Amino acid sequence: MYGNGLANKIGGKIDINELHEKLGHPEEEVTKLTGNYMNLKIKGKMENCENCAIGKMRQKNVPKGPKETTKPGYLMYIYLTSSKYTSPGGSKYWFLAVDEATHMKFSMFLKQKSEMKEKSVPFLKELQHTYGVKVVHIRCDNAGENWALEDELFSNTLHREHQNKTE
Numbered sequence: 001m002y003g004n005g006l007a008n009k010i011g012g013k014i015d016i017n018e019l020h021e022k023l024g025h026p027e028e029e030v031t032k033l034t035g036n037y038m039n040l041k042i043k044g045k046m047e048n049c050e051n052c053a054i055g056k057m058r059q060k061n062v063p064k065g066p067k068e069t070t071k072p073g074y075l076m077y078i079y080l081t082s083s084k085y086t087s088p089g090g091s092k093y094w095f096l097a098v099d100e101a102t103h104m105k106f107s108m109f110l111k112q113k114s115e116m117k118e119k120s121v122p123f124l125k126e127l128q129h130t131y132g133v134k135v136v137h138i139r140c141d142n143a144g145e146n147w148a149l150e151d152e153l154f155s156n157t158l159h160r161e162h163q164n165k166t167e
């Protein structure tokens, strides 16, 4: 089921730096969350990663959103990482959404980046309707690339529904 060559590791031990790289360089927190999600025993300490440092520098111009929140759904981080490995089902991208407040996480595999929109809109709607979690802000990791997606998610689902219910 896991499409990034980590399948044989499930339940096993993995070095956090190795996991971080295999997942496509998510933040330490997400690396750990994902490792836990996959029942991996994470060992070692996160070292400075050149790749990430460069990425962070690039993101310096990104407008700042809300900082912290304890309200479920208030801020949802969305990560899309591409994998060097392709799953038997042909999935190459890993979509991970982490709720800032609760650290609830949702993970799915995508064959193409374009599926992110198709799949995340129903996912966000389900969150709202089934669990009553209203996602107010979304923050994507590779911001530049995904601004368009954020806008679209907002205008298509969240913002409109949010407004309908509060106004």
Ligand SMILES: [Zn+2]
Pocket: 020, 021, 025, 026, 049, 050, 051, 052
């Ligand atoms: Zn990294």
